[in-house]
Amino acid sequence: GNSVTQMEGPVTLSEEAFLTINCTYTATGYPSLFWYVQYPGEGLQLLLKATKADDKGSNKGFEATYRKETTSFHLEKGSVQVSDSAVYFCALRGGTSYGKLTFGQGTILTVHP
Amino acid sequence: NAGVMQNPRHLVRRRGQEARLRCSPMKGHSHVYWYRQLPEEGLKFMVYLQKENIIDESGMPKERFSAEFPKEGPSILRIQQVVRGDSAAYFCASSSIGGKKYFGPGTRLTVL
Numbered sequence: 001g002n003s004v005t006q007m008e009g010p011v012t013l014s015e016e017a018f019l020t021i022n023c024t025y026t027a028t029g030y031p032s033l034f035w036y037v038q039y040p041g042e043g044l045q046l047l048l049k050a051t052k053a054d055d056k057g058s059n060k061g062f063e064a065t066y067r068k069e070t071t072s073f074h075l076e077k078g079s080v081q082v083s084d085s086a087v088y089f090c091a092l093r094g095g096t097s098y099g100k101l102t103f104g105q106g107t108i109l110t111v112h113p
Numbered sequence: 114n115a116g117v118m119q120n121p122r123h124l125v126r127r128r129g130q131e132a133r134l135r136c137s138p139m140k141g142h143s144h145v146y147w148y149r150q151l152p153e154e155g156l157k158f159m160v161y162l163q164k165e166n167i168i169d170e171s172g173m174p175k176e177r178f179s180a181e182f183p184k185e186g187p188s189i190l191r192i193q194q195v196v197r198g199d200s201a202a203y204f205c206a207s208s209s210i211g212g213k214k215y216f217g218p219g220t221r222l223t224v225l
Contacts, residue, residue: 091156106156
């Protein structure tokens with residue numbers, strides 16, 4: 001079956017530091033890959049996505065590249081802000097799935113001024 | 114356009130009671146998904162519904178759990194005779210056909 005493994009947290013950084021959250025996956029076929037963010041007290045929001053190998057998703061300074069050879073979709077940001085503090089979830093949707101998502105366990109990010 | 118609404122946001126039940134969780138999808142959305150997040154774990158798919166139909170319930174426990182999405186009104190996730198292991202955050206998401214999925218803020222169920 002499909003599975004997603006995320007870097008364990010929590011991650012604590014100072015403002016303007018570089019961020020990497022690792023994500024690897026196992027899936028049959030050609031899944032689509034996603035990063036979701038959850039701010040305190042809110043629902044999950046789609047941050048970025050990639051639907052095929054070598055695609056790069058980007059949004060709000062965050063980037064992730066779909067690497068089929070390493071089955072990875074690591075999230076990066078060059079300079080984090082305090083407002084980026086949240087929980088980040090990596091997820092995949094199987095190639096034959098209608099919309100059902102498989103999530104990683106989430107990574108808590110805290111950014112200090 | 115209001116987002117996906119879930120209520121209650123927090124629900125406390127004693128063992129053996131029933132829990133009813135409601136999800137109002139975004140306007141125009143006819144697809145609803147329920148996910149459960151146990152402590153220290155990621156979200157796990159439970160069930161996918163369209164209006165008046167259960168499309169995929171492969172993630173639902175076989176007993177005590179049921180879900181519906183009637184023609185009118187919110188989607189309901191019902192847990193009968195709750196046990197402590199049901200304590201979790203339950204998230205609902207909605208979408209239009211083939212559209213982007215929007216998540217609600219979740220209901221945090223605590224079973225005493």
